[in-house]
Amino acid sequence: MKIFRKSGISTFINIIGMSIAFAAAMILLVQVRWDTTYDANFEGHERVYRLESKWLAPEGHFQLHFCRPLIELARTASPNIEAIATVNFLGKQLYHKEEEKDLVIYGKTIRVDSSLFSVFPFEWVEGSAKEFTTKGNVIISDAFAKKFFGNESAIGKILQNPQPYLDGGRIVGVFKELPLNSSIYCDIIENIGNENLENADEFSYNAFIKLNDPTQIEQTKEAVLDAAITYFGEEYIPAAEIDNFRKAFRISNLHKAHYERDVVAHLLSANKAITITLAAIAILLIFIAIINFINFAFAEIPFRIKSINTRKVLGEGRNSLINLQLLYAGTIALIAFAFSCLIMHFIAGTSWASYVSDSLAIKNNIGIIALMFGIVLISAIAAGVAPALYSTSQPASVVLKGSYAMSVKGRALRNLLVGLQFVLSFLFILTALFVRVQTNYMMDRDMGFTQENVLQVDFDGGIGGKYEDVLEDALLKNPAIKEVTFAMDRIVQNMRMTWGRRGDDGKLITMEVLPVAENFIDFFGLQIVDGRDFQQSDNEGHGTYIVNEEFMEAFPNNRVGSKLEGHAGPAEIVGVVKDFNFKSLQHPNKPLALYKWGKNPWRGYNAIYVRMAEGADFKAIAEYIKEEICSLAPNIPSDWVRIEFLDESIEKMYKKEQSLGKLITIASFVALIIAIIGIIGLVFFETQFIRKEIAVRRVNGASVGEILRMINKKYLLMALVSFAIAAPIAYCIMIYWRQGFAYQATVPWWIFGAAVVAVAVITTVVVILQSYRAANANPVKSLKNE
Numbered sequence: 001m002k003i004f005r006k007s008g009i010s011t012f013i014n015i016i017g018m019s020i021a022f023a024a025a026m027i028l029l030v031q032v033r034w035d036t037t038y039d040a041n042f043e044g045h046e047r048v049y050r051l052e053s054k055w056l057a058p059e060g061h062f063q064l065h066f067c068r069p070l071i072e073l074a075r076t077a078s079p080n081i082e083a084i085a086t087v088n089f090l091g092k093q094l095y096h097k098e099e100e101k102d103l104v105i106y107g108k109t110i111r112v113d114s115s116l117f118s119v120f121p122f123e124w125v126e127g128s129a130k131e132f133t134t135k136g137n138v139i140i141s142d143a144f145a146k147k148f149f150g151n152e153s154a155i156g157k158i159l160q161n162p163q164p165y166l167d168g169g170r171i172v173g174v175f176k177e178l179p180l181n182s183s184i185y186c187d188i189i190e191n192i193g194n195e196n197l198e199n200a201d202e203f204s205y206n207a208f209i210k211l212n213d214p215t216q217i218e219q220t221k222e223a224v225l226d227a228a229i230t231y232f233g234e235e236y237i238p239a240a241e242i243d244n245f246r247k248a249f250r251i252s253n254l255h256k257a258h259y260e261r262d263v264v265a266h267l268l269s270a271n272k273a274i275t276i277t278l279a280a281i282a283i284l285l286i287f288i289a290i291i292n293f294i295n296f297a298f299a300e301i302p303f304r305i306k307s308i309n310t311r312k313v314l315g316e317g318r319n320s321l322i323n324l325q326l327l328y329a330g331t332i333a334l335i336a337f338a339f340s341c342l343i344m345h346f347i348a349g350t351s352w353a354s355y356v357s358d359s360l361a362i363k364n365n366i367g368i369i370a371l372m373f374g375i376v377l378i379s380a381i382a383a384g385v386a387p388a389l390y391s392t393s394q395p396a397s398v399v400l401k402g403s404y405a406m407s408v409k410g411r412a413l414r415n416l417l418v419g420l421q422f423v424l425s426f427l428f429i430l431t432a433l434f435v436r437v438q439t440n441y442m443m444d445r446d447m448g449f450t451q452e453n454v455l456q457v458d459f460d461g462g463i464g465g466k467y468e469d470v471l472e473d474a475l476l477k478n479p480a481i482k483e484v485t486f487a488m489d490r491i492v493q494n495m496r497m498t499w500g501r502r503g504d505d506g507k508l509i510t511m512e513v514l515p516v517a518e519n520f521i522d523f524f525g526l527q528i529v530d531g532r533d534f535q536q537s538d539n540e541g542h543g544t545y546i547v548n549e550e551f552m553e554a555f556p557n558n559r560v561g562s563k564l565e566g567h568a569g570p571a572e573i574v575g576v577v578k579d580f581n582f583k584s585l586q587h588p589n590k591p592l593a594l595y596k597w598g599k600n601p602w603r604g605y606n607a608i609y610v611r612m613a614e615g616a617d618f619k620a621i622a623e624y625i626k627e628e629i630c631s632l633a634p635n636i637p638s639d640w641v642r643i644e645f646l647d648e649s650i651e652k653m654y655k656k657e658q659s660l661g662k663l664i665t666i667a668s669f670v671a672l673i674i675a676i677i678g679i680i681g682l683v684f685f686e687t688q689f690i691r692k693e694i695a696v697r698r699v700n701g702a703s704v705g706e707i708l709r710m711i712n713k714k715y716l717l718m719a720l721v722s723f724a725i726a727a728p729i730a731y732c733i734m735i736y737w738r739q740g741f742a743y744q745a746t747v748p749w750w751i752f753g754a755a756v757v758a759v760a761v762i763t764t765v766v767v768i769l770q771s772y773r774a775a776n777a778n779p780v781k782s783l784k785n786e
Helices: 002-006 008-036 068-075 142-149 214-236 239-247 272-299 301-313 318-348 351-355 366-392 396-400 408-444 464-476 536-540 549-554 618-632 646-652 655-686 691-699 704-738 750-775 779-785
Strands: 048-053 081-097 100-112 124-127 138-141 158-160 169-175 188-191 206-211 249-253 454-458 481-487 498-502 508-515 528-531 544-548 563-565 570-577 592-596 607-612 642-645
Touching: 008 272, 008 318, 008 366, 008 655, 048 214, 068 081, 068 206, 068 214, 100 142, 124 142, 138 142, 142 169, 169 188, 206 214, 214 239, 214 249, 239 249, 272 318, 272 366, 272 408, 272 655, 318 351, 318 366, 351 655, 408 655, 408 704, 408 750, 454 618, 454 646, 464 481, 464 618, 498 563, 544 549, 549 570, 549 592, 570 592, 607 618, 618 642, 642 646, 704 750
Parallel strands: 100 188, 138 169, 508 592, 544 570
Antiparallel strands: 048 206, 048 249, 081 100, 081 158, 081 206, 124 169, 138 188, 158 169, 454 607, 454 642, 481 607, 498 508, 528 570, 544 592, 563 570
């Protein structure tokens, strides 16, 4: 078409801008869908809840762990309870076939009682839940079965786990893989049997409850609490504490619980404000893309209008001319939509896809693709009808004489729309910059312990007491290894073992506990502020505590020399360590006890920390560590040993913030591109109608530079006004967003300056490139044409 030849570059830019905007919006909507459908993707989800309590949880938080006797009591506490599932989350475990110990595959594992199938619906591929009645029986997902057994039937096969405390199990069923955005998503489900069924001290189990009538939730809650109070009795819950005990318990709808931010749990949670923000960004990107499409359609009117009105003079009907422009707008929109799908398909195969929780594959997002297609059609109609009606309504005699011009109101509207694009661009840019500032602030902050040249070695199947000294000696034989220490969990971990104990004053103490080796404090350069460090003699007792300053502040009636129940008897507090950050910096410090097991360890160590010599070869040391661990513990396959630098491990804990920052950065870039495209369209349009003014100024001696400054002045002023509107809004967003972090970066002035400079430079360059031709045109020719 002739119009493509005349405005090919601007049309191409318009298509690229819309394609990027639509692709970015669809990617953001994939994340929004993931969170808004979390635990809401099965029939009856509105009747499924989970039990939560503040018992044994850090101050101000709820936790999800209960003892099995209490869960069993809850089953019969209220007629409104249809079923309760007991679930013990194990995370990823290694499995092998009974006869093939060399073939090991990771599988996400949960241990449950058979009531799980009364709470959650399962679709069976093979077998059923009928035989899932004996401890150790196993059911697996069809995806895991395919990996392990190919096309063979899995029923009756034995699945072995190298963990010494987990038994192998006979497979009795294969279920259709659960949605990834589900709290109980897993590959393997083991029957938990009667484990700890009468042990009221082992709070290791989650409880998912299905109600007959969700409107009776408060009555159900009170019935469960009454049963708990009766069970624990006055010894555990004095009469004076009953009210607080009741307030520290709640039953939350499983889907809505995904947005709870006051729960300490291994289950995924989302920030509702972030979900809303991402949805708003997606909508705004679509909105400004449509605005830009309409702007470009109006900008191209000068190229079309003489042809349109010539056709009118020659007898072509107005409806035909309108339909022609609608066809043109629809073609542009569909091309942009096709490109947006290609962009999304390309990103799905790159590392960028990891910024989003769900798959970006086209086949998995048909609903979002269909929604975007509908939006594209609507935008095509909007960008086609309005300009078509306007251009075909102009008097032919005026247009053919060359006197056509857009109305003052129309030009003001276009200025307003481009200004809105500028405001949104500034909001995105400023927000993205501050997300980066906050994330870098957390990653660069001193955690209070030494990280330099420290390797973190994780493995499942703790080596514990009998191997600790032997492994340490073996590792230290390597001259590139300077120090070694051990811990049950990572030094920085958002969720760890929590104990409740009675202090010297009889009040309940809730603390997180990290069992460690004797040299742990010295290895990490932690500072003892009271009492002493661990020593060799602590290996002979029932356990020894060294608590942090936060513990002493929270429980001032306890001191060095006080005794709290350990894992095997009374254990003494022998020291106080200066506070250090043992969680990622989204979380504040809480009471922590470093714990030495004593002579009868309850569990082994699952984390080893190794300090390398300066300049040592990481790869060589990692291989050496794996070989030594596997030689001492043959049950641990080498694939099970994961080694990385400690600082890199901590940095990964900010992945969500980093991903959010990158998503907003991408959105900012897209918004800025679209705003620039809007400027191109506006300048392109405006220069068609100020040619006479430019020519007169040139005849009167104005230089090309002066003309360009005159045109630039308008757009720079527009950018500054937009910044003045966007800056306070962006500042409020930053202050609100950072409230979710215990350690908050200040809002630096430079991000505002950087945003203004970046947008001003880009705007100036674009305006100069777009208007240079008009400013440099022959003024005599321009006046003649006018």
